[in-house]
Amino acid sequence: MHELALAEEVLIIAEQQAIQHSLSTINSIKLTIGALSCVEPEALRWALEVTLENTLADHAEIQLTIAPGEGKCGGCGASFAVTELPAPCPQCQNWQTQILAGQDMVVQQLAGTE
Amino acid sequence: MCGICGCESTTHEHTDQSHHPHSHDSHDHAKDEHAAPETETVQPELSSTRLIDVEARIQARNDSYAEQIRTRLAANQVWACNLLSSPGAGKTTLLVETIKALQPAIPLMVIEGDQQTDNDAQRIRQTGTPAVQINTGKGCHLDAHAVLHQLDHPALTESAILFIENVGNLICPAAFDLGEQARVCIISVTEGDDKPLKYPDAVLGSDLLIISKTDLAPYVDFDIGRCATNARKINPKIDVITLSAKTGEGITPWIDWIKASRQHYRQTSTLLTA
Numbered sequence: 001m002h003e004l005a006l007a008e009e010v011l012i013i014a015e016q017q018a019i020q021h022s023l024s025t026i027n028s029i030k031l032t033i034g035a036l037s038c039v040e041p042e043a044l045r046w047a048l049e050v051t052l053e054n055t056l057a058d059h060a061e062i063q064l065t066i067a068p069g070e071g072k073c074g075g076c077g078a079s080f081a082v083t084e085l086p087a088p089c090p091q092c093q094n095w096q097t098q099i100l101a102g103q104d105m106v107v108q109q110l111a112g113t114e
Numbered sequence: 115m116c117g118i119c120g121c122e123s124t125t126h127e128h129t130d131q132s133h134h135p136h137s138h139d140s141h142d143h144a145k146d147e148h149a150a151p152e153t154e155t156v157q158p159e160l161s162s163t164r165l166i167d168v169e170a171r172i173q174a175r176n177d178s179y180a181e182q183i184r185t186r187l188a189a190n191q192v193w194a195c196n197l198l199s200s201p202g203a204g205k206t207t208l209l210v211e212t213i214k215a216l217q218p219a220i221p222l223m224v225i226e227g228d229q230q231t232d233n234d235a236q237r238i239r240q241t242g243t244p245a246v247q248i249n250t251g252k253g254c255h256l257d258a259h260a261v262l263h264q265l266d267h268p269a270l271t272e273s274a275i276l277f278i279e280n281v282g283n284l285i286c287p288a289a290f291d292l293g294e295q296a297r298v299c300i301i302s303v304t305e306g307d308d309k310p311l312k313y314p315d316a317v318l319g320s321d322l323l324i325i326s327k328t329d330l331a332p333y334v335d336f337d338i339g340r341c342a343t344n345a346r347k348i349n350p351k352i353d354v355i356t357l358s359a360k361t362g363e364g365i366t367p368w369i370d371w372i373k374a375s376r377q378h379y380r381q382t383s384t385l386l387t388a
Contacts, residue, residue, distance in 0.1 A: 038289035
């Protein structure tokens with residue numbers, strides 16, 4: 001379950017930000033998870049709850065937003081939102097979709113106190 | 115011991131991006147230890163919540179290690195290939211046949227990933243090619259940090275090929291860039307031709323799909339064409355090669371693919387460093 005490894009990375013980022021901004025407690029963490037990224041968002045939420053226990057982000061509120069992916073048809077050139085694969089082109093129904101966005105997992109923002 | 119992340123190797127660098135404290139109790143939570151105000155006025159709200167814009171990719175640290183791997187391999191023009199598959203698709207057997215076809219003309223090294231045992235590394239070593247076994251324990255994937263520790267291996271000489279046989283798992287390894295130049299996904303004919311649709315992350319991130327164990331195709335209901343079509347629905351650019359490590363069918367196109375990919379990499383990396 002690589003969600004735990006990813007949660008560990010979120011904690012590392014939170015700790016780095018806490019040092020940089022002189023925070024002693026992290027109250028909330030806002031994440032954007034691409035619809036085509038390699039993680040199940042709710043599994044990541046669980047992994048975060050477990051990983052953040054007894055840390056400076058203990059019981060931090062986890063705000064998860066799913067960002068839609070973006071595809072471009074290699075046939076007709078149409079661009080369109082992609083929420084899961086496979087994703088045929090909605091214009092020409094071809095199977096030439098190149099994925100342009102939606103694979104990232106990002107810590108957008110966090111809130112904390114000194 | 116690495117003074118930054120606590121692991122046994124001292125050979126990797128930590129850029130500012132990857133610097134991290136591991137101690138979870140590294141911050142002083144006792145606010146009342148801060149200097150007290152000089153007046154006796156009670157100040158109920160000594161601190162307020164601050165909102166910090168971060169915009170940091172969760173995989174930034176792994177990816178920074180992967181970039182270090184790329185840089186270090188490029189210094190010797192070492193072409194690295196990461197192999198993903200479900201357990202039992204035939205990665206190790208294919209690597210043994212691949213090694214027989216490539217050696218001794220090309221120096222080779224293999225990094226093996228498994229939860230436990232060094233069985234696969236031993237099988238590789240029997241061919242005369244050096245192999246290092248990484249045991250992930252309860253871990254489900256190799257990451258760039260683990261691979262970076264192996265880059266001082268003496269087998270990684272000028273123009274060598276590094277094969278990385280990932281942990282048998284079609285889900286988690288897809289999320290970890292190992293600094294490879296090529297990623298190969300292997301699906302055997304005993305697995306079902308809808309596999310690419312069920313495990314799109316591995317297919318999306320791969321350059322090549324190998325459909326393996328074709329010698330068993332007459333005994334199973336696996337439609338090779340349908341599997342290739344399914345893979346191309348996920349990743350239109352993926353190459354597809356069918357082969358049997360047992361009979362040797364398809365091994366030549368696979369070796370040709372390796373050599374073409376490697377040649378392209380060597381030409382491109384020469385231009386970058388020129």
